[in-house]
Amino acid sequence: MTDTTLLQVNGLQTAFHTEEGAWLAVDGVDLQVKKGEIIGLVGESGSGKSVTGFSLIGLIDPPGEVVGGEVLFHGQDLRQLSEEQLRQLRGDRIAMIFQDPLMTLNPVLKVGEQMMEAILTHYPETPKAEARQRCCDALAQVGIPAPESRLDNYPHEFSGGMRQRVAIAIAMLNKPELIIADEPTTALDVTIQAQILYEMQKLCREQNTALIWITHDLGVVAELADHVAVMYAGKIVEYGAVQAVLQNPIHPYTEGLLNSMPGSAQPGARLQQIDGMAPTLTGREQGCTFRPRCPYAHPSCAQSAPPVEQIGQRQYRCYFPLLKEETK
């Protein structure tokens, strides 16, 4: 771990306990996030992205349970913290933005009131006037017009896009070191999505905030991220710098995702299906879980799960990687 490492995740495992037994929705995730770095966590629906995001900050509730691994934030394992210590961290040094802004926003409180609360919970000594000014500035930063008067509105008085901007403003209020954003723009129209991506990137760069952006949309990753982690069936199957991965995917699943993108990598362009279905938790195969859908699969892929391989700065889990000359 270098001194620029903010978050180091080692072997994270999260299980869901069901009547048939425990199933690993997250199955050995390793991830490193440097200060100020933007990482796209991408994969089809059901691949374990949200469960990963929630696991990182202790937001998994029964029947789910984090059962293995470490989540080192500045070298300290968040899994060892008490619920109270986690609460202090969340909304201050680590913030989360959800697909539905109403998971953050309280419908019966004015936006200004909940923003003030977000500051004063963590910094009770802050003078009221100063806190209010910071709320106002935060709304302006995310592109909300007339922020001063908007502080007195309720969440329902904002459009969907504006409401998500408010949630982002709240996440940014205490200048977190890390934001975990779970598909926050997926429900929004493409133009608004592009604006929000641009603004998030700018804010994170200005404040040196690291960002894990969870999405099923490679176009979003292409626009936003420095590095991309491609997730399939609870595992990160490919990791690398965005341009490298998008131009020369090593894992057949990444190639499939890219081929299924309509046109160029525009944000909002929905992925079409790769042949076959993502495995359900209960229906997972022995060996490589992508094998049943993989055009390059070999009988030997059934024997054991491919370990992480490294080539240069890139990592992948595949016995038959798509290594072209330019990738090596």
Ligand SMILES: Nc1ncnc2c1ncn2[C@@H]1O[C@H](COP(=O)(O)OP(=O)(O)O)[C@@H](O)[C@H]1O
């Ligand atoms: N509360 C839950 N109970 C049981 N299974 C769950 C629960 N939440 C998520 N899962 C399962 O965990 C897997 C990963 O889900 P999720 O992380 O939400 O996927 P993604 O965000 O990539 O679409 C899915 O198979 C999902 O059905």
Ligand SMILES: [Mg+2]
């Ligand atoms: Mg999800």
